[in-house]
Structure formats: structure tokens, C-alpha cells
Amino acid sequence: QQQVKQSPQSLIVQKGGISIINCAYENTAFDYFPWYQQFPGKGPALLIAIRPDVSEKKEGRFTISFNKSAKQFSLHIMDSQPGDSATYFCAARSAGTASKLTFGTGTRLQVTL
Amino acid sequence: GAVVSQHPSWVICKSGTSVKIECRSLDFQATTMFWYRQFPKQSLMLMATSNEGSKATYEQGVEKDKFLINHASLTLSTLTVTSAHPEDSSFYICSARDLTGGDTQYFGPGTRLTVL
Numbered sequence: 001q002q003q004v005k006q007s008p009q010s011l012i013v014q015k016g017g018i019s020i021i022n023c024a025y026e027n028t029a030f031d032y033f034p035w036y037q038q039f040p041g042k043g044p045a046l047l048i049a050i051r052p053d054v055s056e057k058k059e060g061r062f063t064i065s066f067n068k069s070a071k072q073f074s075l076h077i078m079d080s081q082p083g084d085s086a087t088y089f090c091a092a093r094s095a096g097t098a099s100k101l102t103f104g105t106g107t108r109l110q111v112t113l
Numbered sequence: 114g115a116v117v118s119q120h121p122s123w124v125i126c127k128s129g130t131s132v133k134i135e136c137r138s139l140d141f142q143a144t145t146m147f148w149y150r151q152f153p154k155q156s157l158m159l160m161a162t163s164n165e166g167s168k169a170t171y172e173q174g175v176e177k178d179k180f181l182i183n184h185a186s187l188t189l190s191t192l193t194v195t196s197a198h199p200e201d202s203s204f205y206i207c208s209a210r211d212l213t214g215g216d217t218q219y220f221g222p223g224t225r226l227t228v229l
């Protein structure tokens with residue numbers, strides 16, 4: 001199974017709150033899990049990525065939590081800001097130089113004042 | 114991070130004409146580039162994988178004769194939409210994988226194609 005399931009489809013969070021987006025996968029061959037942020041009319045930008053040898057990775061206000069046994073990973077945005085309002089995509093990729101990213105369906109985040 | 118550029122950023126063409134979109138990796142060499150298509154409020158759909166010096170690999174359901182891909186150098190891939198029709202109107206995004214720089218996949222800014 002190549003599918004990556006992402007939830008929720010949309011999310012509204014107040015400024016200063018925590019935004020949490022979840023993804024689940026089936027393919028145990030996946031070994032790279034990036035998150036991308038996309039603003040309207042722009043290409044996706046890499047936000048943060050993790051490999052399955054660690055359970056958590058933090059970069060500034062963004063944290064990935066990874067649960068290998070459950071085949072789940074999540075993005076946490078701390079102290080959410082209106083500028084974080086965008087669509088977020090999780091993705092997964094297996095090893096190999098020619099392997100492809102499999103994307104989740106996306107989560108539209110709106111951070112309100 | 115590494116930069117991937119696309120040109121043009123938007124294009125309007127008449128039905129039946131062909132349109133070429135360029136994708137360049139500006140500060141790294143990319144043996145593999147990817148072309149995606151994205152409809153409004155939807156996820157990215159991989160169209161094809163472009164391999165430098167060889168034929169592209171197309172995803173199931175993507176017409177190879179309609180979407181011509183050429184990867185002539187380690188920094189340039191082109192997508193040509195031939196005999197464009199209104200249903201080809203979409204947001205096309207290229208991506209390149211930096212195998213030496215953390216094996217990260219970077220995306221271009223996208224090209225908005227409108228076929229009249």
C-alpha cells in the first residue's frame with residue numbers, strides 16, 4: 001500500500017495555540033517522512049523531515065512526532081501564528097535514488113487572531 | 114535550502130497550441146526531477162519522473178505523447194504540454210532531488226497554465 005492518510009482535512013486554531021496534523025501509512029518500506037507547507041499559488045516548501053530511527057524532531061516551533069510501531073507521524077506547530085495559515089502536506093518515501101514521494105491529501109490550517 | 118526555479122510562472126494559451134515549461138535546479142545537480150500537477154484544493158499528483166539522459170517514467174493514466182518531458186542536463190528539465198485543451202488547465206509543479214544535500218526534495222514555485 002502506497003497510500004498516506006492525512007487528517008484533519010481542515011483545522012482552525014487560535015493564535016498562540018497548538019496545531020496538530022496527523023498522518024498514517026501502511027508501507028513499511030518508507031524511510032523518509034517530510035512535511036511541506038504550501039501557500040496559495042506557490043509551490044510546496046519543505047518544513048521539516050524525519051527518518052524512522054528517531055521518534056521526534058524539533059525545528060523552532062515545528063515538531064514531528066514519529067511512532068514506527070503504529071505507522072503514524074504528526075506535525076505539531078507550537079504558538080501558531082496567522083502567518084502559519086497555509087496548506088500542509090505530509091509525505092513518505094522509500095529508500096532508493098529513484099523513489100517517489102507519496103503525499104497525503106493535505107490539511108488547510110487557518111490561524112485566527 | 115536549495116532552489117528550484119520554474120519558467121514561466123503563468124501562461125495563457127489557445128486550445129490546440131503547445132506550451133513548454135522549464136524547471137531548473139539552481140545550486141545543485143539533479144539526476145532525477147519530478148513533474149506534478151495540482152488542481153485547486155487538492156494534493157499533488159505525480160505525473161512523471163524525469164531522468165537525466167534517459168526517457169521519463171510516466172505514472173499510470175498520464176499520456177506520454179501529450180506531456181513531453183526532456184531532461185537534457187543535470188540542472189534542466191522541460192515539460193511540454195502538446196495540443197493543449199481547457200482540461201489541461203492546472204498548476205504544474207516541478208521538483209528536484211538533491212542527493213548530495215541531505216537527499217531532500219525541493220519544489221519549484223509552480224506554473225499556472227490556462228488554456229482558452
